[in-house]
């Protein structure tokens with residue numbers, strides 16, 4: 001039995017009568033505790049049979065933890081614990097053991113290989129550098145949303161190529177009688193929808209369904225749950241709309257927000273006591289998330305006593321930031337905080353590079369939570385290295401072929417093949433080729449000239465030369481336009497490369513350092529189980545907690561990410577930052593570099609929101625209007641506020657009032673101080 005006591009809201013959630021129940025549970029509010037206690041209560045007080053209870057979680061680790069805690073508390077078997085995938089897979093296997101035998105399941109690695117082979121066999125040239133990544137993302141998103149391929153628009157790649165690869169992949173699976181992880185969900189949906197006997201069987205088997213992290217549910221999962229629970233409505237879901245951060249994978253917090261409509265009548269309870277963070281940390285996270293509009297209103301209260309105030313540090317750049325963060329971690333570690341209680345959290349993997357570089361010199365063991373493609377393994381790095389090496393060995397055909405059309409020099413495949421067959425110096429052969437026009441040859445001469453120039457430059461000068469004079473950055477921008485994707489991500493990667501080279505004297509030294517970083521990233525997984533510092537993206541930090549959390553690069557364009565332009569996207573970014581803030585137990589450090597990639601950077605608007613709680617208007621509040629002077633709010637209606645001024649009532653924009661409300665409040669404070677003095 002768990003030694004801790006349920007608080008009053010937890011107890012209320014646990015002891016709800018059977019029926020559709022929604023528990024909105026903020027960070028650190030004890031979701032696992034509530035679910036395991038609820039299962040116990042259902043069996044001991046609500047006469048539920050363990051074999052009729054199904055508990056679904058999102059990760060295998062969560063399912064195991066939940067099951068472990070439940071078994072420890074009750075020693076009673078019979079309840080089914082599992083992830084959506086494992087539960088649905090069991091259903092498929094039971095329905096058709098041969099079709100869904102384990103050996104017919106394509107692993108994610110194998111799936112990638114098959115798709116890569118299909119794509120390469122299609123001869124679309126090198127038009128899409130990261131096709132496989134983008135394709136796989138779209139495939140999952142499309143399947144999770146139950147969208148027919150012909151109606152799906154894959155941004156960033158051509159629909160025609162997407163459909164071709166998709167159809168070939170489907171045919172491959174059919175020919176070999178295989179299925180993959182995405183299929184598990186879709187196939188279960190069709191199985192239950194099309195076979196009433198099977199559906200009835202599972203509706204009677206799982207009379208009570210409990211789902212954790214419901215904010216992450218996607219369309220196909222939701223549809224299956226609707227099918228399973230249509231006979232009865234004993235559905236107990238726990239989630240936090242403020243921690244929904246997987247919309248890019250098809251998760252829809254709307255399902256949590258509209259749960260009440262689907263399963264009406266719904267019993268609802270909010271868990272708002274946080275057992276993880278100090279009140280000071282919670283004040284910051286509450287303030288930030290208060291700026292989201294599309295959410296269940298809740299303010300988390302701390303169960304702990306006050307701790308240190310979060311520390312906001314402005315630093316020069318990423319290099320200084322890395323050194324300050326590591327210095328602080330070493331200090332905390334020397335004072336007794338284990339490294340495994342420290343985490344550095346960032347928005348995207350690319351930001352980890354300066355940290356890993358600094359970590360190599362201070363020798364702190366670390367674990368990287370995400371599968372990371374380091375700079376060394378990026379296609380763009382290979383292009384830049386190809387230019388730098390070619391400058392010293394102009395006869396290196398492989399490297400020449402890599403960059404000959406980057407930027408485009410209009411050299412056809414045919415001309416390249418022909419020049420290659422002749423053997424010897426490829427550039428010379430191209431200059432003598434009958435298959436190339438004068439214009440194309442001019443471009444090759446220009447390339448030779450530029451390679452000779454490159455040889456005379458230092459590494460620090462060479463990369464900007466490739467970027468601007470050779471036109472590599474322009475090529476990236478054109479490539480992004482062709483792909484219909486924002487160019488910023490590619491250009492930032494190039495800037496990151498330039499930044500990483502700045503410290504090295506020559507290309508060999510730089511290449512060696514990039515390789516060493518890539519190796520240390522690969523080896524970092526070996527630190528698991530040891531006392532090691534965690535490096536993680538905000539996404540992968542979800543569900544974790546640490547004594548000290550360091551959030552870096554809190555800059556506009558980084559968080560919220562420059563890709564996130566719509567209000568909905570900015571809200572998702574805010575939730576992401578909220579997840580990062582709420583990982584901290586005792587100490588929270590926020591870092592804002594003044595410069596990024598040698599340019600002045602703006603701090604993230606989220607910093608201000610974290611430090612200044614949102615102001616809301618109430619009837620009776622005073623505002624000061626530029627034209628009408630002082631007035632009092634008499635009524636609020638959506639974006640409009642009705643204000644009584646000296647000269648009568650006027651309708652004023654709500655946001656205007658918010659802005660000017662602050663002013664009047666300060667003035668009010670001042671005037672009350674004045675009055676007191678008098």
Ligand SMILES: Nc1ncnc2c1ncn2[C@@H]1O[C@H](COP(=O)(O)OP(=O)(O)OP(=O)(O)O)[C@@H](O)[C@H]1O
Pocket residue numbers: 004005006007010025026027028029030031032033240243275276542543544582
């Ligand atoms: N009533 C309680 N009394 C004391 N401690 C509690 C209580 N309820 C939960 N806790 C503790 O609070 C901590 C946070 O709980 P848990 O990990 O379940 O949070 P969570 O709700 O899943 O958080 P998040 O969504 O942020 O990951 C755990 O260590 C848990 O044991």
